[in-house]
Amino acid sequence: SxxxxxxxxxxxxxxxxxxxxxxxxxxxxxxxxxxxxxxxxxxxxxFKTPEQVFALPIHWLPDPVTWGNFAAAWRRFDFARFFLNTLFISSMTTVLSVTICSMAGYAFARRRFWGRELIFNVLLATLTIPGAVLMTPLFLVILKLGWINRFIGIIVPFCVSVTNIFLMRQYISTIPVELEEAARIDGASDFAIWRRIILPLSQPAMATVAIFSFVGAWDGFLWPLIVLKDKEMWTLNVALGLLQTEYIAAEGSPWGVMMAGSVLVVLPLIGVFLTLQRYFMSGLMLGAVKG
Missing domain, CATH: 1.20.5 (Single alpha-helices involved in coiled-coils or other helix-helix interfaces)
Structure with missing residues (x-):
């Protein structure tokens, strides 16, 4: 049958x-x-000694464990100064990115104005342009503004991200419009609605934007290398990359010390992700409901 x-x-x-x-x-x-x-x-x-690094077979668990690599990396690469530089740049970039991208996302999600869809589609189209293509015109703009060798030359170009605007727009579109209508009846302005309604309800998306912005600024290498000329203003990645060459020339190939420096660079990113992981995952999932 x-x-x-x-x-x-x-x-x-x-x-x-x-x-x-x-x-x-x-x-x-x-x-x-x-x-x-x-x-x-x-x-x-x-955590390995120089003899253990290339020993065969590979020993994944060092024996004995060597903590001195971290102390050597901290002293040799002047981590305290470069850590503060990177933390300042990443924090300012994150705060500005969350603020600006949430405002832009709110405007594209809720406000009705001429050319809204066209402008948004043009912004999305810029995602297809390789970042390397924009380096030269961006550098010329920064040069004209007199921002070379200044932190502002690193922060401002990367405090706005089309990807982050898209995420905020998608998430804000899922917030019931009735909440805004009730606020408008009470006389709330657009800014008041954004601050008192949109921001509190958009915490998952804001956490996602914060992680993307912080990680992007913290991991930056090429742009800080181009803009920052003085050694005292270097970020961690620039310092680690350039000073490794000097260190290798002076002391051979101290892979244990260099990897310890890399671990110190990565630790703050792991801490940020673990702290905001719950918001990050919900922001990605809920932001994809519409659009």
Whole structure:
């Protein structure tokens, strides 16, 4: 009968679906392991002596554990100064990005004005332009403004992100418009609605934007390298990259010290993500409801 024929087909379909999911999970696991391997090697090497670094077979758990690499990296690379420089740039970029992108996202999600969709689509189209193409015109603008070798030349160009504006717009679009209408009846202005209604209800999206902005500013290398000329103003990544060359020339290849420096650079990012992880995940999920 028809029902009897449909049972094997249904089972075959289930088998194919299960096989497809298994293949996807296998690829994801392989990708995760490939991504985790360099990080694990970095952390392991940070605790190794020079003799242990390239020993075969690889010893993932150093024996003995060497803490001196971290002290050497902190002293050799002047981490305190560069850490404060990077923290200031990343914090200011994050605050400005969350503020500006949430305002822009609110305008694109709620305000009705001529050319709104056209402007938003043009902004999205700029995501297809490689960042390297914009380096030269951006540098000329910064040069004309007199922002070379100043922190403002690092902060301002990256405090606005089309991706972050898109995330805020998508999330704000899910907030019930009735809340704003009630506030307008009470005489609230656009700024008051943004500050008292939109911001409190957009915390997951704001946390996502904050993480993206902080990580992007903290990981920056090429642009700070171009703009910041004085050594005292370097960020951690610039200092670690340039001083490694001097260190290698003077003392050979101290991989343990360099990996310890890399771990010190990564630790704040891990702390930020773990702190905002709950908001980050919900922001990504809920921001994709509309659009």
């Amino acid at each position: 028809m029902s009897q024929k449909s049972v094997p087909f249904y089972r075959r379909r289930q088998f194919v679906d299960a096989g497809g999911k298994l293949a996807v999970y296998a690829l994801l696991i392989v990708g995760a392991l490939l991504s985790f391997f360099p990080f694990a090697w970095m952390v392991s090497t940070a």
